[in-house]
Amino acid sequence: MSVRPAVFVGDAAAILARHQALLAKSWQRRAGEIGGPLALLGLTLFSIWWLGISFGQLGAGLAHLANLVALMVPPSTGGHLPLFLKAMGETLAIAFLGTLAAAILAVPLSLPAAKNTTPSLLLRFAIRRLLDTIRGIDTLIWALVFVGVVGLGPFAGILAIAVSDTGAFGKLFSEAIEATQARERETIAASGGGPWMGVRFGLLPQVLPVIASQVLYYFESNTRSATIIGIVGAGGIGLQLAEQIRTYDFDQVAFIVLLILVAVAAIDWISGKLRAAMIGRRPERA
Amino acid sequence: MAVGVPILPQRRLDQLLAGYERAVARRRRLSFAVLGVMAILVVAAGRYGEVDVANLFHHLSGLTSYFGRIMPKLSAAHLTGDIAEWYWNFTGWLKLLFDTVLIAYLATLAGAMGAGLLAFLAAANLAPSSGLRWCVKRLLEFCRTVPDLVFALIFVSAFGLGPLAGVLAIAIHSFGALGKLFTEVIENIDMKPVDGVRSAGGRFVDVMRFGALPQVLPNLASYALLRFEINVRASSIVGFVGAGGIGQDLFVAIRKFYYTDVSAILLMIIVTVSILDLVTERIRHRMAPVERLG
Numbered sequence: 001m002s003v004r005p006a007v008f009v010g011d012a013a014a015i016l017a018r019h020q021a022l023l024a025k026s027w028q029r030r031a032g033e034i035g036g037p038l039a040l041l042g043l044t045l046f047s048i049w050w051l052g053i054s055f056g057q058l059g060a061g062l063a064h065l066a067n068l069v070a071l072m073v074p075p076s077t078g079g080h081l082p083l084f085l086k087a088m089g090e091t092l093a094i095a096f097l098g099t100l101a102a103a104i105l106a107v108p109l110s111l112p113a114a115k116n117t118t119p120s121l122l123l124r125f126a127i128r129r130l131l132d133t134i135r136g137i138d139t140l141i142w143a144l145v146f147v148g149v150v151g152l153g154p155f156a157g158i159l160a161i162a163v164s165d166t167g168a169f170g171k172l173f174s175e176a177i178e179a180t181q182a183r184e185r186e187t188i189a190a191s192g193g194g195p196w197m198g199v200r201f202g203l204l205p206q207v208l209p210v211i212a213s214q215v216l217y218y219f220e221s222n223t224r225s226a227t228i229i230g231i232v233g234a235g236g237i238g239l240q241l242a243e244q245i246r247t248y249d250f251d252q253v254a255f256i257v258l259l260i261l262v263a264v265a266a267i268d269w270i271s272g273k274l275r276a277a278m279i280g281r282r283p284e285r286a
Numbered sequence: 287m288a289v290g291v292p293i294l295p296q297r298r299l300d301q302l303l304a305g306y307e308r309a310v311a312r313r314r315r316l317s318f319a320v321l322g323v324m325a326i327l328v329v330a331a332g333r334y335g336e337v338d339v340a341n342l343f344h345h346l347s348g349l350t351s352y353f354g355r356i357m358p359k360l361s362a363a364h365l366t367g368d369i370a371e372w373y374w375n376f377t378g379w380l381k382l383l384f385d386t387v388l389i390a391y392l393a394t395l396a397g398a399m400g401a402g403l404l405a406f407l408a409a410a411n412l413a414p415s416s417g418l419r420w421c422v423k424r425l426l427e428f429c430r431t432v433p434d435l436v437f438a439l440i441f442v443s444a445f446g447l448g449p450l451a452g453v454l455a456i457a458i459h460s461f462g463a464l465g466k467l468f469t470e471v472i473e474n475i476d477m478k479p480v481d482g483v484r485s486a487g488g489r490f491v492d493v494m495r496f497g498a499l500p501q502v503l504p505n506l507a508s509y510a511l512l513r514f515e516i517n518v519r520a521s522s523i524v525g526f527v528g529a530g531g532i533g534q535d536l537f538v539a540i541r542k543f544y545y546t547d548v549s550a551i552l553l554m555i556i557v558t559v560s561i562l563d564l565v566t567e568r569i570r571h572r573m574a575p576v577e578r579l580g
Contacts, residue, residue: 040395043391044391044392044395047388047391047392048392050384050385050388051385051388051389051392051448051449051450051453051530052448052449053449053450053453057445057446057448057450058445058450060445061441061444061445061446061450061451062444064443064444064445065440065441065444065445068440068443068444086334089334090334090335090336092331092334093330093331093332093334093335094335096327096328096331097328097331097332097335097337100324100328133556136555136556136559136560137552137556138519138522138523140435140523140526141523141536141540141552144526144537144540144541145352145540146349148352148540148541148543149345149348149349149352150338150341150342150345151341153336154334154335154336155335155336155337155338155341155342157335158335158337159342224431224433225433227433227436228433228435228436231435231439231526231527232526232537235335235336238435238436241436241439242439242527245439245440245443248443253440257432257436260431260432260436261428261431261432264431265431
């Protein structure tokens with residue numbers, strides 16, 4: 001392609017005619033471009049029909065929703081400010097303790113789940129499947145189960161988050177362990193350290209920053225989860241929220257939602273700072 | 287030829303040792319300070335969270351026996367009969383699961399379409415006005431920070447019990463989450479095609495349609511599919527507050543202690559979620575070559 005033929009702008013028809021083979025779309029692409037959206041549309045119409053959604057219901061609901069939103073302004077504490085703040089504190093406590101407990105529980109599980117630290121492949125397989133199963137069940141379902149076991153209250157929420165995140169952490173930690181370099185542990189072994197010494201001095205310094213950063217990330221996301229598990233009775237602000245919705249006090253609902261937004265933003269900000277501090281500390285450790 | 291390890295003079299050695307000890311002591315102090323703060327937080331949070339370890343141990347046997355009780359009673363002698371009894375409501379649950387998947391589908395589609403439209407207004411490189419961009423970003427933030435179950439609760443009071451509330455709740459949450467991801471994808475595009483269309487006289491819509499959209503469409507579709515996987519999980523939960531899907535039956539089963547029903551429904555959810563994950567993963571991998579063409 002050293003010499004380009006001159007192209008005259010404005011002679012589009014001639015260009016099209018000359019390169020018809022290049023410019024024409026293949027029939028597969030054409031079928032995909034027409035068939036894809038048609039299939040999506042068909043499935044959408046089918047879903048709407050199957051679920052029995054009618055536009056009348058949508059319209060009436062939207063009008064009703066507008067009324068509810070009108071009820072929301074101005075947001076008001078309804079004189080329950082201390083109660084709401086205490087519930088929010090409960091929510092943060094649930095997220096904090098749940099995440100911490102999950103992290104502590106996950107460490108002993110992640111060692112046998114990682115390829116390079118497991119004593120037996122069978123054990124690794126068993127623990128991986130266990131972690132998958134725990135992870136496959138939503139936090140809210142765990143919360144319901146624990147409400148049945150330890151009764152209503154935030155403790156059930158803590159246990160729910162602890163258990164369901166143990167599954168997630170176990171997987172993430174074991175992946176972090178698998179990504180470490182074997183050299184440092186070999187060094188410990190060569191200078192006469194046992195396997196636990198290898199884990200303490202060869203493995204832990206490598207994975208700790210990764211683990212800490214993941215734990216912080218989950219703490220953020222658990223602050224969000226902890227706001228809803230109260231809906232099934234497992235403590236925290238969700239209980240108040242569900243209660244105010246049930247009693248149609250939508251100005252207080254709006255206040256609680258704003259409270260949740262502020263708390264989540266604050267936690268995001270704090271954990272962002274902490275994470276930056278930890279990542280900044282990493283080169284010093286190495 | 288004897289090779290000796292050079293031994294530093296004692297004074298220099300002491301200096302180095304002291305320096306090392308200082309560094310270790312500093313790190314140790316830092317670690318203890320972190321542990322101390324954590325301990326204080328744990329105690330405070332424990333008081334707030336009404337942690338009662340004795341209560342837990344008291345009920346621990348209850349927890350293990352709970353999992354024992356939700357297990358179906360299967361015996362080799364009449365296995366088919368036992369399974370039939372365990373899954374006595376198989377077709378009913380299957381229909382509810384189908385509802386659940388369709389709720390997730392509608393919600394993902396609605397959320398992705400809304401996010402796909404607004405992400406072009408929120409992307410720093412394409413946004414027509416910075417004021418509008420700020421508003422759109424705040425809207426997306428709001429939609430993804432409020433949990434979908436909260437939307438579901440509010441929508442159930444507005445739209446009544448049923449799948450519509452669930453679809454809308456999950457759609458709004460997906461809209462917020464996808465909007466952020468889509469914006470980031472769009473902010474990373476090659477600007478040359480955009481400038482090309484713009485310099486040929488294209489309006490904003492033309493620029494987006496022919497300059498930006500072809501570059502990002504495969505990525506957006508891939509994110510939307512990923513969101514679908516998440517939404518299937520979410521839509522199996524929104525039934526807890528009456529917003530349709532299998533959640534309603536699961537809620538009743540757990541609350542009313544229909545033990546074997548709990549395991550039957552959970553197993554069906556887990557299997558469905560795994561199958562859908564596999565299918566969407568396949569599709570996402572098949573879309574990869576398109577990405578290269580686009």
